[in-house]
Structure formats: C-alpha cells, structure tokens
Amino acid sequence: MSTAEQINPPPRLLMGPGPINADPRVLRAMSAQLVGQYDPAMTACMTETMGLYREVFRTSNEQTFLVDGTSRAGIEAALVSLIVPGDRVLVPVFGRFGHLLAEIAQRCEAEVHTIEVEWGQVFTPEQIEAAVVSVRPAVLAIVQGDTATTMCQPLADLGEICRRHDVLLYCDATASLGGNDFELDGWGIDIATAGLQKCLGGPSGSAPISVSPRAVEVIDGRKHVEAGIAEADDIGRGPRIGSNYLDLAMVMDYWGPRRLNHHTEATSMLYAARECARLLVAEGMDTAIRRHRLHGAAMLAGVQGLGLEVFGDVSHKMNNVVAVVIPDGLDGDGARTAMLEDFGIEIGTSFGPLRGRVWRIGTMGHNARKDAVLVTLAALEQVLRAGGADVTAGGGVGAAREVYAR
Numbered sequence: 001m002s003t004a005e006q007i008n009p010p011p012r013l014l015m016g017p018g019p020i021n022a023d024p025r026v027l028r029a030m031s032a033q034l035v036g037q038y039d040p041a042m043t044a045c046m047t048e049t050m051g052l053y054r055e056v057f058r059t060s061n062e063q064t065f066l067v068d069g070t071s072r073a074g075i076e077a078a079l080v081s082l083i084v085p086g087d088r089v090l091v092p093v094f095g096r097f098g099h100l101l102a103e104i105a106q107r108c109e110a111e112v113h114t115i116e117v118e119w120g121q122v123f124t125p126e127q128i129e130a131a132v133v134s135v136r137p138a139v140l141a142i143v144q145g146d147t148a149t150t151m152c153q154p155l156a157d158l159g160e161i162c163r164r165h166d167v168l169l170y171c172d173a174t175a176s177l178g179g180n181d182f183e184l185d186g187w188g189i190d191i192a193t194a195g196l197q198k199c200l201g202g203p204s205g206s207a208p209i210s211v212s213p214r215a216v217e218v219i220d221g222r223k224h225v226e227a228g229i230a231e232a233d234d235i236g237r238g239p240r241i242g243s244n245y246l247d248l249a250m251v252m253d254y255w256g257p258r259r260l261n262h263h264t265e266a267t268s269m270l271y272a273a274r275e276c277a278r279l280l281v282a283e284g285m286d287t288a289i290r291r292h293r294l295h296g297a298a299m300l301a302g303v304q305g306l307g308l309e310v311f312g313d314v315s316h317k318m319n320n321v322v323a324v325v326i327p328d329g330l331d332g333d334g335a336r337t338a339m340l341e342d343f344g345i346e347i348g349t350s351f352g353p354l355r356g357r358v359w360r361i362g363t364m365g366h367n368a369r370k371d372a373v374l375v376t377l378a379a380l381e382q383v384l385r386a387g388g389a390d391v392t393a394g395g396g397v398g399a400a401r402e403v404y405a406r
C-alpha cells in the first residue's frame with residue numbers, strides 16, 4: 001500500500017530568478033472547476049485571455065494566445081513554425097538562453113549563426129545590424145532578459161533594422177515581461193513568447209505568445225491540417241512544420257474563430273494564465289513595471305549596502321533580478337542552504353561561466369514587495385556573518401529602506 005501523504009510543501013519565500021511564489025489569487029483561479037472544451041464558458045475564457053495578453057504584450061496582434069507547456073514550449077513553437085530547414089537564423093548570445101535559442105534553431109535544421117558578447121554585457125543595435133547585413137538571416141532570434149546573467153537587452157531599434165533587411169524578429173521575453181518595458185508593436189517584434197513563473201506571478205506551465213500579421217502569413221503558408229479533422233478546403237501548403245503539438249498554424253486555428261480541434265487545452269493553466277494577466281492589467285502595466293523597478297532598486301541597494309559586489313553592467317540589469325558576487329572564501333552553496341533551512345528563503349545559484357561565482361536574487365511577480373526584500377536582506381546579513389564574511393551591520397536593510405524613503 002502506498003504511504004504517500006497529502007502534498008504539503010514547506011513554506012518558502014522564493015527569491016531566486018524564478019519560479020517565484022504564485023500570487024494566491026492565481027492559485028485560487030487554478031482550483032476552479034473544469035468545463036468542456038467547447039463550452040461557451042471555456043471559449044469565452046480563451047477569448048478574454050487573448051484580449052488580456054494583448055495588453056500585457058502591448059500589441060493589437062489578433063494572434064495572441066497561449067502555448068501549453070513551459071516557456072520553452074513557446075520558444076520551440078515559435079521557432080519550429082517560423083524556420084524552414086536550411087533557413088539562416090541569427091542569434092545574438094549574451095547568456096544561457098541565447099545558447100538555448102541557437103540550439104532550438106539548430107534542431108529546426110536552420111543554418112545558425114551566432115554573435116556573442118561576454119556574460120554581463122548586452123549588444124548595441126549597430127553590432128546586431130552589422131551581423132544582420134553579413135548573415136542575411138530569415139529570422140533574428142534574441143532574448144530580452146537573460147536570467148543567467150541578469151542583463152536586459154535593449155530591443156527598441158531591432159524591429160526597424162529587421163524590417164529594413166526583411167528579417168523576422170523573434171524575442172524570448174520569458175524572464176522580463178511584466179517587470180521591464182516591453183512594446184511588442186512599438187518595437188516591431190514579430191513573435192514574442194513568455195512564461196508565467198517570473199514577473200507574471202504564476203506557476204510555470206503556460207507560455208503566452210503573440211504573433212504579428214506578417215509572421216502569421218509565413219506560418220499559415222505552411223499549414224497542413226491533421227488528416228482526421230481536415231475539411232475539403234484544407235489543402236496543405238508549403239513545407240510542413242516539423243512538430244504537431246507546437247504547430248502554430250494549427251494552434252492558431254484552435255484559438256481562432258474556427259476553433260478547429262487540436263490539443264485539449266490545459267484548462268487549469270488557462271485559468272492561471274488568465275488570472276496572471278488580469279492582475280497585471282488591473283494594476284496597470286506601467287505601474288507593475290514601476291513596482292519591479294522599485295523593489296529591484298531596493299534589493300540592489302541592499303546587497304551593495306551589505307558591502308557585496310554586483311555582477312555585470314548594472315545599467316543594463318533587468319529590474320527583477322540581481323547577480324551578487326559571492327565573497328571570497330565564503331561557501332556559496334552552504335550560504336544558500338542556510339538561507340533555505342534557517343529562514344525558509346530560496347535564492348538562486350548560477351550556471352556556466354558564473355557557476356560558483358554569483359548568487360541570483362529575484363524580486364518579481366508576487367514577491368516584488370517591500371517585506372520580501374527587507375526580510376531577504378536581513379536573513380542574508382545573518383547568513384553572511386555566520387559564514388565569516390565582513391558585512392556592514394544593518395547595511396542591507398538600511399540601504400533598501402533609503403530607496404523606499406525616496
């Protein structure tokens with residue numbers, strides 16, 4: 001007989017680079033009862049969710065919906081639906097997730113070209129345009145906020161560059177959307193994807209996506225409806241998209257007026273995604289971004305007030321995460337364990353070239369709050385002190401409070 005007990009996770013304050021604690025209102029929305037796939041209540045909920053995400057992405061794109069799966073399902077859906085095998089794809093890489101875009105594009109059998117800057121830096125538009133001119137890609141794929149380095153790539157000029165050179169622009173805004181400026185239409189981005197578990201304040205498992213009319217045209221030009229549901233005028237055209245589940249041509253028909261069956265929509269995640277967007281829109285997108293900016297600035301001032309060094313070009317840091325250099329001689333993993341075991345607070349480790357060198361501390365979504373920032377800084381001071389680090393007594397909380405007092 002199974003001895004598994006009812007699930008009862010320990011109370012934690014998740015102050016890493018995401019996931020974060022879901023907003024309780026999102027958890028409540030997820031516990032709402034299911035309805036059938038074509039129940040008018042369900043289709044109305046899908047339509048409302050599309051409208052809410054248009055506001056979150058700041059777009060009038062009709063094709064704004066959800067891909068079921070974590071953020072990388074959204075990334076894969078965008079890239080596999082856009083890229084025809086053999087297409088040239090340019091990926092400017094400034095951290096882990098640029099490498100992920102390049103890898104996914106390779107799996108889509110693109111001819112992938114990358115340019116790189118050192119971790120902790122971002123690209124200038126001139127560097128990107130020079131690469132566009134020399135590579136002449138069909139698609140430029142770029143991350144906005146890379147949680148691995150905490151950098152936020154400026155995007156405002158890229159849409160215009162891409163249009164001038166007839167390139168489609170894809171952006172992974174998983175870690176940044178909702179907490180940093182993002183203007184899908186204003187910046188001329190063709191497809192953007194995100195996830196719920198960062199600034200949107202939900203659990204991972206749903207990937208909001210928005211697709212511009214010119215990207216829709218490319219994707220619809222590759223539409224091959226599944227044999228079992230195709231109708232007489234569903235004549236397949238163009239090179240078929242290499243995934244069924246992530247075929248945006250079919251997923252758009254499912255979300256669109258045709259409501260052509262595809263997968264069974266993940267209803268509880270739809271409720272979660274709808275509530276995440278509803279909360280952000282009710283708060284106001286500008287207000288939500290300002291909230292992330294304020295609490296991110298308080299956390300930054302706080303770690304600096306403790307005497308800690310911050311990694312990377314701080315002028316391009318995302319609002320919602322900071323990378324803190326682990327003081328020499330301190331056991332970084334031991335300190336994270338003490339934060340978790342003694343205070344119930346999770347802070348993040350790091351990857352690749354930053355492994356063992358920095359912790360990543362987030363202030364995002366439901367946890368972009370004054371109490372969460374101050375408690376984390378107070379606990380960090382104690383843990384650093386216990387580990388033998390030389391920290392300024394009260395310097396973290398004090399510096400953060402000064403930011404709040406401004």
Ligand SMILES: Cc1ncc(COP(=O)(O)O)c(C=O)c1O
Nearest residue numbers: 070071072097145147174175195
């Ligand atoms: C920028 C970025 N892209 C993609 C991902 C992958 O997201 P997921 O783990 O939800 O698939 C993450 C996750 O941290 C991310 O920060």
